[in-house]
Structure formats: structure tokens, C-alpha cells
Amino acid sequence: MVTIISTMETQVSNGPSGTSLPNGPIISTNGSTDDSKTNLIVNYLPQNMTQEEFKSLFGSIGEIESCKLVRDKITGQSLGYGFVNYVDPNDADKAINTLNGLKLQTKTIKVSYARPSSASIRDANLYVSGLPKTMSQKDMEQLFSQYGRIITSRILVDQVTGISRGVGFIRFDKRNEAEEAIKGLNGQKPLGAAEPITVKFANNPSQKTGQALLTQLYQTAARRYTGPLHHQTQRFRFSPITIDSMT
Structure with missing residues (x-):
């Protein structure tokens, strides 16, 4: 089981210079396989x-065999995602x-089931530049949502x-959803844009500035969440009794 998590982490850490991309893989499904x-x-x-x-x-739900909070290999900053492997499948379902x-x-x-990567779901992360400074994350998602299911987004x-x-x-x-978004939006001018936007795969080797932008993203995120988490830990450190009362 531990090998599965380790393998999946390697599969999705395919950003520029071998660095994991923002917000993690998001290789997930609402169903599960064996x-x-x-x-x-x-x-x-x-x-x-x-960690x-x-x-x-997640340990408050049931016995965990292993768990991993994924961090950037260079900066050490959390990428905002992780993997949890339960001993009992029922606990995994309960956690979801x-x-x-x-x-x-x-x-x-x-929280969703993780699944091994495949050709149809790998490398679905896009890099977008030339966005209007007034465009919010929600606006960007609305622009791209016509091409498929968006898992996560981030504006620097x-x-x-x-x-x-x-x-x-x-x-x-x-x-294939990301490919359609490139075809439909690359070189187009969304509402409020003065110039056409550029849309391409984030792990394109020719994207020389990708690593610098990602590092900046992690640093910005770290500064944004500089406050201690401990004063809010009671919000998610549930006892099994509390968990049972929620279900």
C-alpha cells in the first residue's frame, strides 16, 4: 500500500525541473478500483x-497505514495536497x-479516491498568462469550465x-480537456483583456520561467498563511465520537 502512494506522488511530480505543480495532482475519481x-x-x-x-x-476516522503531506522538493513548502492510505476500505469511504x-x-x-495515473489524465495542468489584472480565480474558472471539469486553479x-x-x-x-482549452482559448481575448492570453501546458520544457513562477507561488502562499494553525486545530482534530455524530 505504501508503494502505491509513493508511486503516485512520483507520477504527478512532473512540473518544470521535476517540481510538483501547484495544488498537486488532482488525479481522483468518485469511484474506486481494487x-x-x-x-x-x-x-x-x-x-x-x-504532517x-x-x-x-484523518486518523480520527480510522486506522491509517500511511499518510503523506506533499511538499515542494526545492522550497519545502506544502503543495496543498496529500495522500492517505487506510487499513480498512470502510474507513476510507467514511473519510470521504x-x-x-x-x-x-x-x-x-x-477528499476523494486516488487512482493510478494514465495517459488520459496525466499532464492536465495549464499555464495561463496575459490575464486581465482584474480577473479573479472564479472568473478564470468560469472561462475555462466550458472545456471540462476543473479540479483546481490558482492566480499568482x-x-x-x-x-x-x-x-x-x-x-x-x-x-484531452486541457487540450481543448488550449485550442479554444490560446490567443483569444477574454472580456476585459487588452491583449490575447497565452494558454499552454504547464510542464512544457520550453517554459523557462515556469520554475521561477512556481517558486514565487509557493513563497507567496507561505506568506499568506503565516499565522499559526494551532488556534484552529480544534476545528479539525475531531474525536471519533464527534465524527460519528456528523455522519
């Missing part, structure tokens, strides 16, 4: 959540039903002013 009845992927975790807090949250949609700080976490902002840099990332559920 190899993934106990393995979960958790997205949208607070950037300053620790211990992550384990405490109980913790999916739980609000932690400013995040609403997503100036770490001092908080103003958008006009650069963002969109991850689709499947690669």
Missing part, C-alpha cells in the same frame, strides 16, 4: 498545515463522506500588493 479502495487524495489543504495535523485529522467539503481556515478540502499575485500578476494555473481532470 487498488484504490483504501487510498485517498486530499486537495485544497491549508498551506501551513503540518502531524494532517495525520490527526465525513471530511469532504470540510472548511479549514480559508480552504474547503476535497504580487506578494506585497496582492494584485494579480496576470498569470495563473488551471488543472483539468483529463488531458
Whole structure:
């Protein structure tokens, strides 16, 4: 089981210079296969959540065989996602039903079954530049949602002013959805844009600035969540009794 989690982490760490992409893989499904009845992927975790807090949250559901909060290999910053492998498949199912949609700080976490990567779901992360400075993350998702199921998105902002840099990332559920978004939006001018936007795969080797932008993203996220998490830990460190009362 531990091997499954380790393998999946390697498969999705295919960003520029071998660095995992923002917000993690998001290779997930609402169903499970024989190899993934106990393995979960958790997205949208607070950037300053620790490994211990992550384990405490999901350990309150049932016995965990292993868990991993994924961090950037270079900066050490959390990428906002992790994997949990339960001993009992029933506990994995209970974790989804109980913790999916739980609000932690400013995040609403997503808990779903993890699945091995395949050609149809790998490399579905897009890099977008030239976005209007007034475009919000929600606006960007609305623009791209016509091409498929969006798993996560992020707009880079100036770490001092908080103003958008006009650069963002969109991850689709499947690669073919990302390809359609490139065909439909690359070179187009969305509402409010002065120039056409550029849409391409985020792990394109020719994207020389990708690593610098990702590093900046992690640093910005770290500064944004500099406050201690401990004063909010009671919000997600549930006892089994509390968990049972929620289901």
C-alpha cells in the first residue's frame, strides 16, 4: 500500500525541473478500483498545515497505514495536497463522506479516491498568462469550465500588493480537456483583456520561467498563511465520537 502512494506522488511530480505543480495532482475519481479502495487524495489543504495535523485529522476516522503531506522538493513548502492510505476500505469511504467539503481556515478540502495515473489524465495542468489584472480565480474558472471539469486553479499575485500578476494555473481532470482549452482559448481575448492570453501546458520544457513562477507561488502562499494553525486545530482534530455524530 505504501508503494502505491509513493508511486503516485512520483507520477504527478512532473512540473518544470521535476517540481510538483501547484495544488498537486488532482488525479481522483468518485469511484474506486481494487487498488484504490483504501487510498485517498486530499486537495485544497491549508498551506501551513503540518504532517502531524494532517495525520490527526484523518486518523480520527480510522486506522491509517500511511499518510503523506506533499511538499515542494526545492522550497519545502506544502503543495496543498496529500495522500492517505487506510487499513480498512470502510474507513476510507467514511473519510470521504465525513471530511469532504470540510472548511479549514480559508480552504474547503476535497477528499476523494486516488487512482493510478494514465495517459488520459496525466499532464492536465495549464499555464495561463496575459490575464486581465482584474480577473479573479472564479472568473478564470468560469472561462475555462466550458472545456471540462476543473479540479483546481490558482492566480499568482504580487506578494506585497496582492494584485494579480496576470498569470495563473488551471488543472483539468483529463488531458484531452486541457487540450481543448488550449485550442479554444490560446490567443483569444477574454472580456476585459487588452491583449490575447497565452494558454499552454504547464510542464512544457520550453517554459523557462515556469520554475521561477512556481517558486514565487509557493513563497507567496507561505506568506499568506503565516499565522499559526494551532488556534484552529480544534476545528479539525475531531474525536471519533464527534465524527460519528456528523455522519
